[in-house]
Amino acid sequence: xxxxxxxxxxxxxxxxxxxxxxxxxxxxxxxxxxxxxxxxxxxxxxxxxxxxxxxxxxxxxxxxxxxxxxxxxxxxxxxxxxxxxxxxxxxxxxxxxxxxxxxxxxxxxxxxxxxxxxxxxxxxxxxxxxxxxxxxxxxxxxxxxxxxxxxxxxxxxxxxxxxxxxxxxxxxxxxxxxxxxxxxxxxxxxxxxxxxxxxxxxxxxxxxxxxxxxxxxxxxxxxxxxxxxxxxxxxxxxxxxxxxxxxxxxxxxxxxxxxxxxxxxxxxxxxxxxxxxxxxxxxxxxxxxxxxxxxxxxxxxxxxxxxxxxxxxxxxxxxxxxxxxxxxxxxxxxxxxxxxxxxxxxxxxxxxxxxxxxxxxxxxxxxxxxxxxxxxxxxxxxxxxxxxxxxxxxxxxxxxxxxxxxxxxxxxx
Numbered sequence: 001x002x003x004x005x006x007x008x009x010x011x012x013x014x015x016x017x018x019x020x021x022x023x024x025x026x027x028x029x030x031x032x033x034x035x036x037x038x039x040x041x042x043x044x045x046x047x048x049x050x051x052x053x054x055x056x057x058x059x060x061x062x063x064x065x066x067x068x069x070x071x072x073x074x075x076x077x078x079x080x081x082x083x084x085x086x087x088x089x090x091x092x093x094x095x096x097x098x099x100x101x102x103x104x105x106x107x108x109x110x111x112x113x114x115x116x117x118x119x120x121x122x123x124x125x126x127x128x129x130x131x132x133x134x135x136x137x138x139x140x141x142x143x144x145x146x147x148x149x150x151x152x153x154x155x156x157x158x159x160x161x162x163x164x165x166x167x168x169x170x171x172x173x174x175x176x177x178x179x180x181x182x183x184x185x186x187x188x189x190x191x192x193x194x195x196x197x198x199x200x201x202x203x204x205x206x207x208x209x210x211x212x213x214x215x216x217x218x219x220x221x222x223x224x225x226x227x228x229x230x231x232x233x234x235x236x237x238x239x240x241x242x243x244x245x246x247x248x249x250x251x252x253x254x255x256x257x258x259x260x261x262x263x264x265x266x267x268x269x270x271x272x273x274x275x276x277x278x279x280x281x282x283x284x285x286x287x288x289x290x291x292x293x294x295x296x297x298x299x300x301x302x303x304x305x306x307x308x309x310x311x312x313x314x315x316x317x318x319x320x321x322x323x324x325x326x327x328x329x330x331x332x333x334x335x336x337x338x339x340x341x342x343x344x345x346x347x348x349x350x351x352x353x354x355x356x357x358x359x360x361x362x363x364x365x366x367x368x369x370x371x372x373x374x375x376x377x378x379x380x381x382x383x384x385x386x387x388x389x390x391x392x393x394x395x396x397x398x399x400x401x402x403x404x405x406x407x408x409x410x411x412x413x
Contacts, residue, residue, distance in 0.1 A: 003078045003102055003319050005030060008046075009067050009092075010082030012371030013387065014295075015042040018080045021311040030074040032067060034060035036381045041373050050074050055381050061085045064092050071101055078102040078318065080311075084383075087294040088115060104318040106214075106269045106293045113265045114291040118159045118197050124288040127264040129257040132276060132287040134199035137180075143198075147176050150198045156180055158187035159195040164234025166190060169201055205276040207231065208243050208286070210258035211302045213310075214267040215317045221327045222255045223302050223310075228274075239298035240337040241305050244396060246277060247284045254286055261291065270295050270314050297340070297388065300369055304336035304392040335399045336392040339407070343384040352384035362410040365402065366391055386412075 006022045007030035008015040019029040019042070031046035036055035043049045050070040052060040060066065062085055071079060079096050081087035087105070090112040096103045105111075114120045118136055125131055134154075135146045147154060147170070156179045158166025166187030168179035180196065188194035211223040227243035228236045243251070258273035274289040299310050313324060344350045357376045362368050370387035372378065378386070391403035 003315070004028060005048075005074065005076045006078045006080055006104070006315070007032065007050075007067075007071055007074055007076035008080045008082055009061070010080075010085055010087070011037055011061060011382070012040070012042055012385075013369045014082035016045045016371070017369055018082065018311055019045045021309055021315065025312065025315060027315075030070070030076050032061070032070045034381070036379045040371065040376065042371060048074055055379075057085065057382065064089075064095055067092075068095060068099060071096075071099065076101065078104055078315075080104040080314070081294065083294050083297055088292070090115060102318050104269070104314050106267055106271060110265050110267050110271075111293045114271075114293050116159045116193075116195070117157065117290055118195065120291055121288065123264055124261055124291075127257070127261045129261050129288045130286060132199050132202065132289070134197060136197050137195075143176060143180060144173060147173065147198055150200055153201040153203065155199045155201045156183040156196050157199055158183060158191060158193070159197060160187065160191035160193040166196065167234060202276050202278050202287075205278040205287075206243070206245055207236075207274065207289070208246055208254070208277050209272045209274040209296075210254055211296075211299070211310075212258050212262045212267065212271050212273060213313055213317070213323060214262050214269065214271070215323045216268055216320060217322050218263070218266075219323050219326075220259045220262045220267065221323060221325070221330060222259055223306055223308070223330055224332050225251060225254065226272075226296075226298055226301050228298065236298065236340075238337065238339050239301050240335065240396070240399075241301045242332070242335065245280075247281065250277065250284045250286055257286075257288070261288075267293075269317055270299070270310055272296050298338055300367060300388060300390045301336045301338045304367065304390055305332040305334060306330060307333070334392055334394045335396040336390055337396075337399045337403050338388055338390040339403065340388055341386045341412070343378045343386055352380065354378050354380050357386075357412070359411050359413040360386070361412075362387075362389060363406045366406040 005028040008018045029046045031049040033043045054060045086092040090108040094108040153171045156168040166183050168183045170179045184194040206229045214220040226241045228239045230238035272292040275286045277286045343353045345353045367390040391399045393399040
């Protein structure tokens, strides 16, 4: 299908990232921006920028009606959702397609199928993907008895959402009632859905995810895996590929499981199937965690080892083209590591920090996907991530050394 002008329903570095690829494909670009973001670099990166009313996320980037108004005002015929905000909202995706606009992402049905973790686990099981031992919690259920059957330690997890919200570790039966109450309360506040379920807590498990891609002709491929085990408060802070701890025979089974799940739901576009991996050697095993129906923050890691542009793939698939490469044509080279830089104050427990970035400069031998520049004001309205910094080298020790040297040489004031 024809595509002429892309609006990115997001902000910061992901908006600039999409604009860069769109321009390379000869497409015009449209930014939307809140009142707080009026002077951010991504606004001037676009060919056309449409203001949104309000400064908070709820007032601006999460307002479907305002985004639809911006699409109409700008004459955009395609929408890229980025990540976060409305990117995994099936109603928003449906509203875009109902308006006759091309949605650069999976179908609303696929998003809905994976949006709720309980339903996603059912579909994963149907596709033959191994699951962490766990159980649902019907309203009238005996939670203590179900928890005893799952076994301790366990996790209480919100069915909707992610990012560690609505999640509690329970070591003993005595801690279950409080964990259920607080997890349900946080889930309802964060996602508007208080549904939780129980899952065995694998304390020493690694977090490994597989990048998948599907097209409208039923083709599905994987683009290898990413290791995301270094986390803080259940949020990733360091990502790398290849995974340094994944056994080759387990990796092959994970690739097969990830692509099988994508086929099960007729997946189109970029997606990530996340797994927990436990054990070593022949005893290593993996379990389905969740599927993210969007481009991930850590997608540059995959781009660096494959030499591919995942945003370009998204655009081509949304235009009705087939996948650019077959599975056997997708290779990887070297090792890539990504870290996230945040505006935070270590002296205050790493609380978000605000103010003006008087200087922001990182070495040219690093890939820097950033939402800021020297002179940018960092506000309290959004996530405090300033940039993603990625090093790519022939092997893991070299990539780590290049990244460490580059971060030491950077000037951020």
